[in-house]
Amino acid sequence: MNDHHMTDPGRTIEMDLGADGHTDRFLKIVNHVSRQNISMCWHCWTCGGGCPFSQHMDLLPNQVIRLIQMGRGEDALRCNTIWLCVGCHTCSSQCPNSIDVAAVMDALRQLAIRDGITAPEMDIFRFHKYIYESIERHGRLNKLAAMVQFKVGSGRLFSDLQSGLKMITRGKLEILPQKVADRDELNRIFTHYDRRRRSFDAHE
């Protein structure tokens, strides 16, 4: 079991109460990107209770939200929680305040990447990166290419080799990528979000 008290966000409190408005600013960005209102969270811990990965997380999902409420955005971006979350919505479907916690985690990942914060879970980070790039290239996911890149990138080329081969021989990984025909439209989507990456509007 994880000693959650060890990771109580209150542990090293040096609260920036946001004299410069900073506290609020990060919270607003998160709310905007996720289209949620995390000020509503009253820390009932329901989300963490159902989360299938909570025992591996250094902060429970509501503790991440708490950090943001306290203006400690950077700490929220450094935890492994946001990377371990798979977006299964187990939490979101039970939240008494109708907060889509999974969407909050999505927003935090985007912000962590934007701020160049090293992910404490590099393999998961790489996984997302290769899948993202595969879709940026083709518009659809080519699992084989993304998996090979992942294996090379994570230096785990030979781990899991047997299941990988089994998947290829059983036709569970496709060799040839499928592609979207209207490349221009696809490019417009990706360019739009790339161009605005660094402004507040980036999060539209």
Add this chain to the structure above:
Amino acid sequence: MRMNSIDLAYYPGCTLSSTAREIDEALHQVCNRLDINLSALPDWNCCGSSSIHAVRPQLAVSLAARNLFQAQSMGRDLMVMCAGCANRLRVASNQLRSDDTSRRVNREILGGTLDQDLRVHHLMDLLPGRLEEKPYRDTLQKPLTGLRYVPYYGCLLAAPPELKNYPTLHGSMESVMAWLGADALKWGYQAKCCGAFLSVARPDIVAPMVTDIMDKAISAGAECVITACAMCQLNLELRSPAGKRLPVFSIVELMAYGMGSADLPRWFKKHLIDPLPLFKSKQFAI
């Protein structure tokens, strides 16, 4: 007799169009028998599920929008079979109608707006009702009488709060399986997460989760696990320990079998856990 047909736009998605093509085949056979007419979106792209929404949520909305716009111009509601795709497309559909920023941004990028109240169906919210209609109830040719199974929904039973107006799929697999004559067992693990993509990036975390799910299915007395998601099926097969695991089926594969499909032996070849011994021991003709 095609009086009662349902016309839908169909979103195959990256998994059913490639690695799980057998599920796509079974789904088409089933829909065909039930007079559900599917036309695939002409130039669909990733729905923004997978990793896109995980690192760029609003970009994911635009990817979904491109698909939704295609369905809109076909004048049809949309049908998908993947839990992730359904959630992404539904969230995007809501946002494109109710969120001014999203409307403006996506009109800028894609030159359109979503004006219809486009429904996004999951296949499983259509099937049970369809099977209650007399002509379709009678499509059963090869039953699976006495097959003891546990239904496994994974995150199909979970959704963001804003999608509460969509029907829950709870019980949908049981109604289909009851039609086939199979026996559901209670086990309480139907909504446990399969580990999703962490099966690739952190197999060390996912293997124990899947092992636990299999253990519970075995101790409930099940002979197999039924899923409605290709990723659930793959993770349960790939990450469960040899010797302590059960065959895993897709619900549409068994439905197609029940309706007389002869393709099962070919589909079985794609399973990582061979279901053939079970079919033989149950004396189900194949």
